[in-house]
Amino acid sequence: xxxxxxxxxxxxxxxxxxxxxxxxxxxxxxxxxxxxxxxxxxxxxxxxxxxxxxxxxxxxxxxxxxxxxxxxxxxxxxxxxxxxxxxxxxxxxxxxxxxxxxxxxxxxxxxxxxxxxxxxxxxxxxxxxxxxxxxxxxxxxxxxxxxxxxxxxxxxxxxxxxxxxxxxxxxxxxxxxxxxxxxxxxxxxxxxxxxxxxxxxxxxxxxxxxxxxxxxxxxxxxxxxxxxxxxxxxxxxxxxxxxxxxxxxxxxxxxxxxxxxxxxxxxxxxxxxxxxxxxxxxxxxxxxxxxxxxxxxxxxxxxxxxxxxxxxxxxxxxxxxxxxxxxxxxxxxxxxxxxxxxxxxxxxxxxxxxxxxxxxxxxxxxxxxxxxxxxxxxxxxxxxxxxxxxxxxxxxxxxxxxxxxxxxxxxxxxxxxxxxxxxxxxxxxxxxxxxxxxxxxxxxxxxxxxxxxxxxxxxxxxxxxxxxxxxxxxxxxxxxxxxxxxxxxxxxxxxxxxxxxxxxxxxxxxxxxxxxxxxxxx
Numbered sequence: 396x397x398x399x400x401x402x403x404x405x406x407x408x409x410x411x412x413x414x415x416x417x418x419x420x421x422x423x424x425x426x427x428x429x430x431x432x433x434x435x436x437x438x439x440x441x442x443x444x445x446x447x448x449x450x451x452x453x454x455x456x457x458x459x460x461x462x463x464x465x466x467x468x469x470x471x472x473x474x475x476x477x478x479x480x481x482x483x484x485x486x487x488x489x490x491x492x493x494x495x496x497x498x499x500x501x502x503x504x505x506x507x508x509x510x511x512x513x514x515x516x517x518x519x520x521x522x523x524x525x526x527x528x529x530x531x532x533x534x535x536x537x538x539x540x541x542x543x544x545x546x547x548x549x550x551x552x553x554x555x556x557x558x559x560x561x562x563x564x565x566x567x568x569x570x571x572x573x574x575x576x577x578x579x580x581x582x583x584x585x586x587x588x589x590x591x592x593x594x595x596x597x598x599x600x601x602x603x604x605x606x607x608x609x610x611x612x613x614x615x616x617x618x619x620x621x622x623x624x625x626x627x628x629x630x631x632x633x634x635x636x637x638x639x640x641x642x643x644x645x646x647x648x649x650x651x652x653x654x655x656x657x658x659x660x661x662x663x664x665x666x667x668x669x670x671x672x673x674x675x676x677x678x679x680x681x682x683x684x685x686x687x688x689x690x691x692x693x694x695x696x697x698x699x700x701x702x703x704x705x706x707x708x709x710x711x712x713x714x715x716x717x718x719x720x721x722x723x724x725x726x727x728x729x730x731x732x733x734x735x736x737x738x739x740x741x742x743x744x745x746x747x748x749x750x751x752x753x754x755x756x757x758x759x760x761x762x763x764x765x766x767x768x769x770x771x772x773x774x775x776x777x778x779x780x781x782x783x784x785x786x787x788x789x790x791x792x793x794x795x796x797x798x799x800x801x802x803x804x805x806x807x808x809x810x811x812x813x814x815x816x817x818x819x820x821x822x823x824x825x826x827x828x829x830x831x832x833x834x835x836x837x838x839x840x841x842x843x844x845x846x847x848x849x850x851x852x853x854x855x856x857x858x859x860x861x862x863x864x865x866x867x868x869x870x871x872x873x874x875x876x877x878x879x880x881x882x883x884x885x886x887x888x889x890x891x892x893x894x895x896x897x898x899x900x901x902x903x904x905x906x907x908x909x910x911x912x913x914x915x916x917x
Contacts, residue, residue: 398505401497401532402736403490404540405509405523407466407566407588409702410434411732412493414501421736423729424497431728432492435463436485438476444488458624464590465489467566469519486526494532507532508735513539513569514583538738540564540731541571542578544700547734557687557695561680561721562731563709564701565589568676572687572695580686582679589638589703592669596634599668600658604651611653626652641665642705666708673708677716684717692718699723700730 400415401424410432412424426432426447437450438460445453454461460477462468465485473479490509497504509523520537527535538546541560557574568584605612618624629652637647641662648657684693699710699721710721724730 398503399497399501400506400508400736400739401494401501401504402508402543402732402734402739403493403510404543404732404735405466405486405489405511406434406564406728407464407590408434409565409728410489410493411729412497413729413732413736414497415736415739416501417505421733422501424493424500426492426496430726432489433463434465434489435461436465436476436488437461438478438480440477442478444480444485446488446492454628455625456621458621458628464566469515469522483522483525483529486523487529490526490532491530494530504533506739507535508538508543508739509535510538510540510543510731510735512567512583512585513541513571513581514567514585515539536735536739538735539569539571539581541569541581541700542573543732543734543738544698544730545571545573545734546576546738547730557689557693559680559684559693559695559697561676561697561699561704561709561713562701563588563676563699563703565703566591568679570676570680570683572683572689574687579688580683582683582686584675584679587672587675588701589635591672592638592703592706593631593635595668595672596638596660596665597631599664600634600649600651604654604656604658607656608654614653615651638665639705642707662707665706669706669708670712673706673712676709677712680713681716691716695719697721700727702728 397417399417402413404411411430412432413421414424415421423430433447433451435447435450435454437445437453437457439445439453444450450461451463454463457477462474462476462485465474465482468474468482468485471482473481474485494504507527509527511520511523515523523537524535527533541562544562545558545560557572557579560569560571560573562569562571566585566588568587569581570583571581572579601612601616614623615627615630618627629650633649637649637660640647641660645662647660649660650657681691684691689695697713697717697719699713703709704723704727710723713721
């Protein structure tokens, strides 16, 4: 290989690049000092395209010329940003920015790897190849995102256990099961990601605060002027920041412009709102395990990547459902790019539009689990809606005579999503009966021993009141200890409940012996 190898993870919200020099040194591509480049694009009046932080800054003045998530427009052909622009041109602007920074730090580029969702079919991958050509890059090797991430953690090839890669990004979920570098199964949800959680949060705020000022909320919901679009952009930015903050804190506020309110938002509220979406990802993960022939709990490693996987609810839900502890990558946003870079050393350069390794490994075209090329599980080519009542619908920015709204997704706020009828939550351990059983068992044993000592030394029957107390304690110990066992048994399999069970049994046995000796002192 001559020249520098470049791997690009072109994401819905952010893009990441990594390089390997000919001497083997690996470096992170930096954008104004940050390893993450916003995938946003802004079309200036002279026809040039701004990318990343520059695009976000320019969007404050002309939000109708702003597209924050060009990857979601892959099926649209063209996008109206003040003027008609082809989707490959938007993609190319982002890729060209990555290539420029890579050349500045690592020299001329000799080979390129581009990643894509596992559900993308040939037509969508051709858009990516065309964008690489427009950006002046060599013919790229195309890799599904979860497969690339798996390459990062299994480059040694010595691990005996299969690897489950759970990739929850801004717009999609991809789950892949791999064993010794071979893809056993893939599943994906093209309509579930961090932006959908944002949409569900916006729906919750709308249902809660719309009645405070219906006119003001209408301006936020359907902005008709540049000023209203700026207010909506501010609301969505604050909402996303609050969601990310709740991964580290338990309480925050979301400012509602025009209403001039600071809406409180807690982690429990966020998890209740996001749970239906997270549960869908859990079901997709179980489907991938079933397709790979793995039981639950699987003898496999579970690794979480993608920025949205930082939410504590994701790890806890997967742990509860699969009964194996997930491993959260230290920097989940960077895992895919570095995995793609690792794969370049062993991957033969593919021809433009070559079949993706994901499709080759699973026998599925286009969208994982649907069997339909280039659809998003809706039956309508080029759409990203879900048609499901429990998920907020996502669409591209609405077009107006002056352009589009500039919103990441034009969300029609609806009441909070109803509970999923298929969801059967697993009962949590009843810790109160568990520890109460422990306490009463200890008390029963203690009082029994005291009663035995008193009875032995005095050789007199224990008073009837004392027998009643001992019997009550013993009965409570047995009943509550048993209840604790029944509640905790499905999850802990007698590892901790054995302690109160033993104490309760000893207490009951001691009370029986004490009673007999008290009634018959001779």
